[in-house]
Amino acid sequence: MYPNTPNPSNSGQNPFMVQKEDEIDLKVLLFNYLQYWVLIVACIFIGVLGAFLFNRYATNIFKVESSILVEDEEPALGMDLFESSGLGMLGGKSNIENEIGILKSFSLAEEAVSELNLNVQYYEEGFVTTTQIYGKLPILVTVDWKQPQLVGGRFRLEVINEESFELSVENDEFKIYYPNDPYYKELLEDPVSFEKSVFSFGEEIQGEYFSFTVNQISALPGDIIQFNLVDTPSLALFYREELAVTPINKQASILSLSLETPVRRLGEDYINKLMEMYLARELxxxxxxxxxxxxxxxxxxxxxxxxxxxxxxxxxxxxxxxxxxxxxxxxxxxxxxxxxxxxxxxxxxxxxxxxxxxxxxxxxxxxxxxxxxxxxxxxxxxxxxxxxxxxxxxxxxxxxxxxxxxxxxxxxxxxxxxxxxxxxxxxxxxxxxxxxxxxxxxxxxxxxxxxxxxxxxxxxxxxxxxxxxxxxxxxxxxxxxxxxxxxxxxxxxxxxxxxxxxxYAKSGQQPVAPKRSLNLLIGLILGLILPIGFITIKDFLNTKIEDPKELENQIKVPLIGMIGRNNSEDAIPVMNNPRSTVTESFRSLRADMSYLSPHRDNLTILFTSSISGEGKTFVSINVASVYALMGKKTLLIGLDLRKPKIAEDFGLVNDKGMSTCLSSDISWRDVVKPTGHRDMDVILSGPIPPNPAELLLQDKFGEIIKEIKAEYDVVIFDCPPVGLVSETKELFGFADISFFVFRQGYSMKGNTQILNNLVEKGGVSKIYGILNDVHIDKGYGYGYGYGYGYGYGNNSYGYHEEVQLPWWKRALRRK
Structure with a gap:
């Protein structure tokens, strides 16, 4: 007995499947992601590679630290009188907090920056990044800060020879610094221009908003050096924000000063100078x-x-x-x-x-x-x-x-x-x-x-x-x-x-940033999370039927079988490729018929779907073929009078058919055409009539079907989509078994409600679901027609042979 197949004696589901439902859900979830393993592995590789490259070329940041001992203030004679007097004159004073405030003050930072003369920053171009130079400088730029200067942007200097150099602008995001208003800077709107581009070392370079001199120290011809001017207030604000001053613990009166900087020596000099100015200020x-x-x-x-x-x-x-x-x-x-x-x-x-x-x-x-x-x-x-x-x-x-x-x-x-x-x-x-x-x-x-x-x-x-x-x-x-x-x-x-x-200030031997191990871990995690998140969102937003288990849960009738994707261009693989997995899917479906309608010598089967393109004609033809192979005298009737397709698949001419019989006195026997296969005939839909619904609702149609059932063992109805036309609902009464065909990756999830309405509101009985064109392997393991879980596929025990299309045709079919 196949799982979820109705049993004449017991209409309930297999209890084993019910117990394993949660386990199956986990497997479905796992295999859903595993089918994208190439994408996940590629994203992980890209994430780790990106983290590696970031670690390789990112500027190293070092932490410079020092410490200061803050002596507790001894209260003078009589001070305790005011502290406990309740007048609030001296109460609540914290010496540690005051000293932290002094060390973090703008004025102290400004004094330290002025003493160190950090107003010109020099950079050396690298293959990927540009690094700051400090200490041993190839050139020295002297700036006249008594007149307006350009700050914020960056100049580029290329040494021509020992006496001259070429000057250009590397970054033109300049602001104008005014010495009479040092805390306000105006954005420069016009681009910077020089009267000439080649200057001599020691020559004063002047403009409307700049005046500086470049002196040669140790620069060689061909050297490229970048530099930018920074005013003292901006530097003081920067270092004030970057400096961290914290007590080493709550009980001690020792303050730790730390600064993270890409230039270790610069950080050490700044903190040492800051402490020097702090003690000098106290003195x-x-x-x-x-x-x-x-x-x-x-x-x-x-x-x-x-x-x-x-x-x-x-x-x-x-x-x-x-x-x-x-x-x-x-x-x-x-x-x-x-x-x-x-x-x-x-x-x-x-x-x-x-x-x-x-x-x-x-x-x-x-x-x-x-x-x-x-x-x-x-x-x-x-x-x-x-x-x-x-x-x-x-x-x-x-x-x-x-x-x-x-x-x-x-x-x-x-x-x-x-x-x-x-x-x-x-x-x-x-x-x-x-x-x-x-x-x-x-x-x-x-x-x-x-x-x-x-x-x-x-x-x-x-x-x-x-x-x-x-x-x-x-x-x-x-x-x-x-x-x-x-x-x-x-x-x-x-x-x-x-x-x-x-x-005194001392830098750690290892940089605090970038955190290489953490970055690699983040790259790995992002490489894993991003594709999984993409797949999850994609599945969440997907409105197409993909998961047979989900389909089975949404419809109110049993899901009888799954038909695998036909990888050949042949529309009748049952006849032309009897060892394919698709053929085995139809054999499995034929075997289920004996349980759905037992003890019947004659069988009438109806196939419909919600919309066109879901493969009901393909299923109808091959189900008829699989019965014909058994020696059953089978007739396939094309009842889709609006959009006939059967003639094309059999290579016939749709010159006469069911519409001909219903609209004239021609006998149905006169429109029966041979398919070229033993025990299998076909009645095509015939020319498209102006009133297909009214033709099928005639009493004559019932009489024709009655005569056909008397002469054929199996009658197959290929009906129009029930979600688009109305006449199909009247045809359910002529069938012993009806099938509603869904197509994986094509049918909308909302179309399941059409089938449910047929059962709940339309009173249709003996109707079942079929999932066609199953090609997304999510490891369901149901054992339906496609052979999931039983090894009936291309890499199994050799029971079947699969005809493969060329790769480019398979790609077009997926699209």
Whole structure:
């Protein structure tokens, strides 16, 4: 029993096939892709080859890395008071994040780029790619950046001899850089032109938007060098984006700097220079406090020096004129006491000047670094902490403003902290000024009391004390200021950056890109996925019937058999090539008939399809032939009165046939024609009538069929497509068995609904499906007529012989 063939005793399907349904689906899916194995292997080869060529000619990218140790900031005395005060003055500051911001800042990148002089980039032409040159340059291009320059495009230089070269434009995508507006560049619309193309080395090359000089270093005749000009802001922006600064882990205060670049030495030089400028910037920030201290002291010294010089001259002149050099014992005691008070008063007045300067600094909102109170001898820990915190917040504001706008949340938060601490500092300074003024008033009171004792001394000694007192006051202040200035200069000389370089920039030995193994894997995967995806989409969008299993699932009747593709030009392979696989398909279909209509001596079989071209005539002729070979007296009747084809296949003339019988009194026996094969006759459709449907619906047609069945063992109806004409539906009643022919790769999937409607709505019974022209081997293994799974094909056990068309005819048939 064939699978899925109706059994008189059991109309259900073979249970074995039901159990294997999922396995069959997997096989169908697998063989569906395997039939395109040539395409898949070709795509995999192309994908891997493309990845190999990409790896071969892609520019190697190296990762340059270095590290910096960031010292944690020690909070000054009293700083914890503000951090926990809840005022939000200093809370939430992250030293690591600040240092990352500084290292990623545009200004620092601009300083590093300017120091390295990277504004001209040189390239060497290769066989496939162009590589950048750095370090040992064959030529040197000097650019005048004080006038507009062409940036972005690329020039091509070919050395003619040791004195001259030819200059041309390789890439004309130029922009114009203006030195007075360095952050805006205008696109050059007109092409670049030179007055001449050959120049001498050292000659200034000038134009409306360019001015540079090319100097010879080691270039040889015939060398081709490309170069382009890049302005400093663009370079700074590029390296700022390319630089990655990250902590090595959450607990450590070590920052890792990395840069991916095709030129290892260039990357190393840039990162090293960036770290150098970073430390120099930090040191300059520290030195500003000492410089401001020296500046403040110099301003005070300039005033006290004149007073000291004047009082010194006056003292010498008085001693000379009055010949008085030493004081009496009583005068010495009074003078020493008064000298001590005057010294205290001088230092206190100096502190008052500092407080007034600090108050003016806060009132006028100056942005320079303030002089630390400790430098001026002020020992108030709260004031020192406030000044230090205020200076740090101002420095942080300057760093943030260089990279963000005033609307940035971090900038706004820092501004609020500055305002809060400034208010606290102003209150503290006003209080210090008031206290200092009180101290000076107290010292003045003590001095006045001593002046009463001075008045009791002789006039000469009294005058000497007054002059010497003035000189001593100025001298003490002068010496005090000199000491503070020396301390400030020593502090400046001893300043060192708090952060330090752990590792200088170093490139890895292996490039990080291209990732050769990954690229080969991607090429392999793409080579596999793309054809599979194409096949999947193609099958998904395919509206033609390809899969017999899918057809079997869509139709409501059994799929009885599959007819293989006829590879010969013979329309009747059953008669002319009895050992072909196509012939075996029809034998298998004939064998199924005994199960579909058992115990019948006479059999009437009808063949139809949904549209023309699906092979119903080919199937009808060969089914009739396979019965005739059995010795059954067979008659093939062409009932397609609209588009007859049977005559052409048998080499007959369609001069008379069924239309002749139905439209005249001619007997059907008079239109029967021999086919040239034993036991097989044919009634052609005859001339095309104007009313084919009405002819077939006459009672006369039924009478003719009744007489034919009495004389023939097997009657075959070749009917018109039921999907196109209406008369076929009336012909089903004359047939014992009806077949609906589909054609693989030709019939539309939606045509299955025509067959289903015949069964469900038309009431047609004993109708079955046939798949014709099966040629796409998807490994179905059903065992139907085409011999799938049984080895009845060309490479099997030699049971059949297949006639093959020439390759070019097979190709045309596929099309």
């Amino acid at each position: 300059n920030e520290k030195n500003k406090a000492s410089e401001n201290t020296v500046k403040f002291i110099d301003e005070q010294l300039s005033g006290i020096s004149d007073s000291l010089r004047f009082s010194e001259n006056k003292l010498q002149k008085y001693r000379t004129e009055n010949r008085v050099f030493n004081l009496s014992e009583e005068g010495s005691v009074i003078f020493e006491r008064m000298q001590e008070l005057e010294k205290q008063k001088g230092q206190t007045e100096l502190s008052l000047k500092y407080y007034n300067t600090l108050r003016d600094y806060l009132v006028t909102n100056q942005t320079g670094d303030m002089v630390a109170p400790s430098v001026m001898g002020v020992t108030d820990p709260l004031l020192n902490s406030l000044v230090q915190a205020y200076s740090e917040l101002q420095a942080e504001q300057n760093r943030l403003s260089a990279n963000f706008t005033e609307l940035n949340p971090t900038v706004r938060e820092n501004t609020t902290r500055i305002q809060n601490i400034k208010k606290q500092l102003q209150e503290n300074v006003n209080s210090a000024i008031s206290n200092t003024e009180n101290t000076i008033a107290d010292l003045n009171s003590q001095i006045r009391m001593l002046e009463v004792d001075v008045n009791s001394l002789p006039e000469t000694e009294r005058n000497l004390i007054g002059i010497q007192r003035q000189f001593t006051i100025n001298e003490n202040i002068y010496i005090y200021l000199l000491e503070k200035k020396a301390e400030a200069e020593i502090t400046k000389a001893a300043n060192m950056p708090k952060n330090s370089i752990l590792d």
